[in-house]
């Protein structure tokens with residue numbers, strides 16, 4: 076049958092918009108059966124972050140070696156650090172027919188789109204630039220310099236919104252979470268309908 080592989084879902088958007096928060100809400104909600112792709116990064120762990128849960132933390136040397144060994148589906152340099160999606164787990168999950176969920180920044184999402192045009196690309200957008208800045212400042216994990224760099228990156232990232240299949244506003248976490256759930260469920264229905272129709276059509280006289 077067609078479409079027996081799982082769905083690849085990419086949630087992307089500017090730093091501070093609430094990707095991590097919304098992603099956690101989606102995973103806490105048991106309506107969807109998704110596997111999370113844990114990224115590798117060279118940035119230092121923040122307080123409370125756990126290796127192998129939030130990220131695989133590594134050195135720049137090790138990261139570069141893995142780039143050369145083609146271990147990443149995509150990777151990007153973002154405000155001075157490397158971030159990448161280990162390819163093996165993505166491939167394994169999809170081939171088992173399970174859905175995989177990636178939370179990555181915009182350059183990486185565009186690379187994934189080239190490799191997996193059938194993926195579902197969701198851009199999480201802030202209600203306003205002022206609110207975006209508020210959220211990064213309120214989170215309190217970055218210095219003023221880093222916040223400025225991230226705000227500059229955000230302006231460029233927001234320009235890439237058109238390349239996505241869906242734009243979801245993160246005004247309230249539970250609403251954004253519901254919208255994303257609705258997108259994933261309807262993509263499932265769409266694929267099932269196409270697959271069933273295809274089967275019926277091929278079996279019919």
Ligand SMILES: Nc1nc2c(ncn2[C@@H]2O[C@H](COP(=O)(O)OP(=O)(O)O)[C@@H](O)[C@H]2O)c(=O)[nH]1
Nearest residue numbers: 090091114150151153158159160178179180183
């Ligand atoms: N391209 C790419 N971006 C990633 C990956 N993992 C995380 N990111 C993104 O890198 C950016 C910085 O991440 P991080 O330092 O954790 O900051 P935060 O997301 O703002 O809390 C965010 O936009 C993440 O979504 C990855 O594997 N690949």
Ligand SMILES: Nc1ncnc2c1ncn2[C@@H]1O[C@H](COP(=O)(O)OP(=O)(O)O)[C@@H](O)[C@H]1O
Nearest residue numbers: 090091092093094095096210214245246247248
């Ligand atoms: N809908 C929302 N309304 C208000 N604050 C939010 C919302 N979503 C996330 N936040 C807050 O904004 C900050 C950045 O969220 P985070 O999930 O770390 O963003 P990202 O992963 O995109 O960088 C956090 O302090 C988070 O609690």
